[in-house]
Amino acid sequence: MALTREEREQFLAEPHIAALAVTAEEGRAPLSVPIWYQYEPGGDAWILTGLDSRKNQLIGAAGRFTLMIDRLEPTIRYVSVEGPVVETVPATVEKLREISARYLPAEKVDAYVDFAWKNHGEMVVVRMRPERWVSSDLGTV
Incomplete structure (x- = not known):
């Protein structure tokens, strides 16, 4: 049974791991990878990824993507x-902290954010x- 708008938005707002899919190059299947995401009902969904990552390059070329x-x-x-x-904008440590806190236990957020900010390269x-x-x-079922 299809979900109502409220049900699907609430489900998307929960901290699940998404499968991101985006059109790939000619002759290749779409890229599909697991990813953390953020969403509030009625708003935009957002992801944080490496500036030079393949997914960011493909998203930039396609201009759209899917989260499942x-x-x-x-x-x-x-x-x-x-x-x-x-919108695609440079990531901030605040956005990294927000998305990390959505998925990690509170006691692990600071250490992860510190490590990721210093070691994962430029993010968007x-x-x-x-x-x-x-x-x-x-x-x-």
Whole structure:
């Protein structure tokens, strides 16, 4: 059964690991990789990635990407959202801290942020405006 707008936005707002998909070069399948993301209902979704990463290069060329999130418990549910890139800006330590705090235990955030900021190279925040949604709750199959 398809989710309501409120259900799919709330599900996307939960801290799941997403599968990011973006069109690749001619003759290749789309790039699909796991990624942390941030989303608040009614807003844009955003990711943080390396400036020189393949995914950032492909997103820049395509101008859009998809995030797909799923779970198996307590019911099988998924949300896939696709849309255009509306902004790409240099990452800040505050954005790195925000997304890290979404996924890591509180006691590990500071150490991770310090390490990532010093060692992961230049990063960018890429914002996507949700445009097309596919969602379902398949119940307890």
